[in-house]
Each structure stands twice: as C-alpha cells, then as structure tokens.
Amino acid sequence: MINTQLLKEMLEIYSPAGNEGRISEFIRNQIKDYVDEIKVDALGNLIARKKGNGKKIMLAGHMDQIALMVTYIDDKGFLRFTNVGGISPTISLSQRVIFENGTIGVIGSEKIEDLKDFKLEKLFIDIGASSKEEAEKKVTIGDMAVYYTEALYDDKKVMSQAVDDRIGCFVMIEALKKLSTTANDLYFVFTVQEEVGTRGAKTAAYDIAPDMAIAFDVTATGDTPKAKSMAVELGKGPAIKVKDNSILCHPKVKNYMIKQAEENNIPYQLEILEFGGTDSGAIHLTRSGVPSGVLSIPCRYLHSNCEMVFLSDVKEAIELTVYMLKNSIEI
Known part of the structure; x- marks a missing residue:
C-alpha cells in the first residue's frame, strides 16, 4: 500500500527552487532513522548515506518546485512577476498562489486582443491590496509564490x-525504508534547484564522485487525446529512460534496471523524452563522467497545479x- 498521507503532506509543503x-x-525527519549519515551541503542538497561495501551509488530526486517571483509592485498593489522554472501563462491564469508568509493571491491578466x-x-498577481503601500506590508520584491x-x-x-x-x-524515501541491507554504498540525495538548471545535482555529484547514478523524476505521457506520440502511459508501470534532451542513458545502467524489473515481474515502460531533462543530465557529466540512468513516474499535465500520476x-x-539497490551492481 502507498502511504498516501505522507505523500499528501510532501506535496503541500511550500518549497520553491532556491x-x-x-x-x-x-x-x-522521515529518513534519519534509516541512514548512517545525513547532512545538508553548502547549496542546500540533503545527502543521506546508507553505508555498504560495494559500488558508490548516487540516487537523486529534486525537492524544489516551479515558482513565480515578484519583480514589481504597482501603485494599486498589483504584483508583476517572473518565472522561476517552467511557468506557462495559459496554465497560470486564474490560479491561486501562496507566498512563504501565507499571503494568498490569484493570477489575473490584462485585456488581451x-x-x-x-x-x-x-x-x-492580485493579493487584494488597494495600494502599493498595503501590498508592501505583505510582499516584497524577490518574494516567491x-x-x-x-x-x-x-x-x-x-x-x-x-x-x-x-x-x-x-519513491526514494519509501524504498529506503524497505531496504534492510545493501551490497552497495548508497547516497540518497534530495537535490535543490533542479527546475532552474539541475544546479544542486551538479555540486552534489562532484562532492560524492559516485560510480553510478540514478535520478528519480516524472516524465510526460502520450495517452491523452491527440497527444504527441510517446510510448508512455499512466498505469503501465514506471518508465526506464533511454534518452531526453540532457542525457543518453548509459546502456549498462539502463539494462541493469530492465533486468531487475523483468526478473522480479515488475511492469515497466521504456521512455524517450524529446524535450527537457533531469538531474541525471548534470550528474553524468561530473568529473570524468558517471554512468547514469533515470527511473521516471508517468505524469499528465506537467508544470501545472494538477499534475496527475497513478499510484x-x-x-x-x-x-x-x-x-535495484539491494543487489550487487557491476558497472
């Protein structure tokens, strides 16, 4: 069974990129009793190590979310903003937003011909202020919603x-909780600033210098009406990435993931994403190179307020x- 209460709590926590x-x-607090070491690095990545004698494996999933940053407050208290990550104007119109201090607003639009x-x-962004002075009591330039x-x-x-x-x-948290022993030296890295250029993954990988890496992220699907053709659907299992715009996944890593799925009767899909990227794009180019792969969760309506996945x-x-983690990995 999926711990849906834990998942709900995680999804509702305010944590934009940066x-x-x-x-x-x-x-x-969720993982501290399941690892041997835990730290936060200079950029903010949360790095948890579960010690083993085998290969040094880095697992990466990003904690940040897309956001809107205030750039200007006009005389009537309306907020202009820029994007932090992939914000779409069509998706954003009429959506509610919240700032770190709890201020709530709605996204409006000028008249468009x-x-x-x-x-x-x-x-x-309209926070219900009647003047610049009133708005500035709640929000300042650089605040994110x-x-x-x-x-x-x-x-x-x-x-x-x-x-x-x-x-x-x-996925990383729940897998860690189920992992009693491992033949590998595991680094669970919850990265920062992925949505603005996989920045946390780059610095964490340089520090860890892993023998292999696997990123965990969402991917698009081709299963909605007249969607762009893509061989990924909700409900057909996690997707093992072949490529995206940031990486050609290492064949040994990809094949190892496929082997573990087939040997354990776990359904899977193969993913070719013709846009975007994940933390693996930064990790695999670190130092002299890191063989890397990605396990993706199929997701509809990416970068919206109603991203959908199947449990x-x-x-x-x-x-x-x-x-994948409890068995000995040879790279």
Missing part, C-alpha cells in the same frame, strides 16, 4: 502541484528501486 528548507527538514500576445508579462491547491487522491491516482518532483523524493506506477517504482 528555498527548499521546509521540504528538506521534513524529509530529514490576440491570443498570440498572451505571455507572462501580461499577467499579474507557488500554486496553491490541495493535493487530492483516491484509490487510483493523485493530483497536485509539485508532483514534479516530490513523487521522486517519495500503481508509484508502488511499482518503489519495488523496482528496492531490487
């Missing part, structure tokens, strides 16, 4: 903001991760 302290502390002019600079919605789930699916990539972190895919990703 300000991941809240989710980091939450994860630390032509949809081709519908861009982020046409949008603003994230989408504000409740994480919803039933016996089949979960929908929420920040599924990208709290779901990867959740069966999450459960199978946890099971596959446990098998």
Whole structure:
C-alpha cells in the first residue's frame, strides 16, 4: 500500500527552487532513522548515506518546485512577476498562489486582443491590496509564490502541484525504508534547484564522485487525446529512460534496471523524452563522467497545479528501486 498521507503532506509543503528548507527538514525527519549519515551541503542538497561495501551509488530526486517571483509592485498593489522554472501563462491564469508568509493571491491578466500576445508579462498577481503601500506590508520584491491547491487522491491516482518532483523524493524515501541491507554504498540525495538548471545535482555529484547514478523524476505521457506520440502511459508501470534532451542513458545502467524489473515481474515502460531533462543530465557529466540512468513516474499535465500520476506506477517504482539497490551492481 502507498502511504498516501505522507505523500499528501510532501506535496503541500511550500518549497520553491532556491528555498527548499521546509521540504528538506521534513524529509530529514522521515529518513534519519534509516541512514548512517545525513547532512545538508553548502547549496542546500540533503545527502543521506546508507553505508555498504560495494559500488558508490548516487540516487537523486529534486525537492524544489516551479515558482513565480515578484519583480514589481504597482501603485494599486498589483504584483508583476517572473518565472522561476517552467511557468506557462495559459496554465497560470486564474490560479491561486501562496507566498512563504501565507499571503494568498490569484493570477489575473490584462485585456488581451490576440491570443498570440498572451505571455507572462501580461499577467499579474492580485493579493487584494488597494495600494502599493498595503501590498508592501505583505510582499516584497524577490518574494516567491507557488500554486496553491490541495493535493487530492483516491484509490487510483493523485493530483497536485509539485508532483514534479516530490513523487521522486517519495519513491526514494519509501524504498529506503524497505531496504534492510545493501551490497552497495548508497547516497540518497534530495537535490535543490533542479527546475532552474539541475544546479544542486551538479555540486552534489562532484562532492560524492559516485560510480553510478540514478535520478528519480516524472516524465510526460502520450495517452491523452491527440497527444504527441510517446510510448508512455499512466498505469503501465514506471518508465526506464533511454534518452531526453540532457542525457543518453548509459546502456549498462539502463539494462541493469530492465533486468531487475523483468526478473522480479515488475511492469515497466521504456521512455524517450524529446524535450527537457533531469538531474541525471548534470550528474553524468561530473568529473570524468558517471554512468547514469533515470527511473521516471508517468505524469499528465506537467508544470501545472494538477499534475496527475497513478499510484500503481508509484508502488511499482518503489519495488523496482528496492531490487535495484539491494543487489550487487557491476558497472
């Protein structure tokens, strides 16, 4: 069974890129009794080590979420903003947002005559202020807001903001809890600033210098009406990545993941993502190179306030991760 209460709590924690302290502390409290060492590095990555005598394996899932940053407050108290990560104007319009101090607003738009002019600079955040002075009592330049919605789930699916990539972190946490012994020296790295350029993964990998790495993230699907053709669907199991725009996954890592899935009767899909990337893109280029792969959770409506995944895919990703980590890995 999936610990849906834990997942819901993780999804609803405010932690935009560059300000991941809240989710980091939450994860630390979840895993501290299951690892031998735990630390936060200079950039903010949470690094937990479960010691073993085998290969040094780095697991990476990013804690941060996309956000909106205030750039200007006008005389009537409306907030202009820029994106922190992949924010879409069409998805953002009329969405509620929340700031770190609990201030809540809604995203509005100027009058637009032509949809081709519908861009982020046409949008603003309305926090209900009547003047610049009133707004400045609640918000200042540089403050960040994230989408504000409740994480919803039933016996089949979960929908929420920040599924990208709290779901990867959740898989890592739950796999760690189930992993009694390991032949490998494991580093569970909950990274920062992935949404603005895989920055945390780059510095953490340089410090750890792993023999192999696996990133955990979401991926797009091709299973909605007239979607771009893609051989990934919800409910068909976790996806083992072949490539995206940041990496050609190392064949030995990819094949090891496939072998563990097939030997343990865990359904899986092969993923070719023709855009985007994950922490693995930064990790595999670290130092003299790190053989790397990715285990992805199929997700609809990426970078929205209602990203959707199936719980069966999450459960199978946890099971596959446990098998991958407890067995001896030869690279």
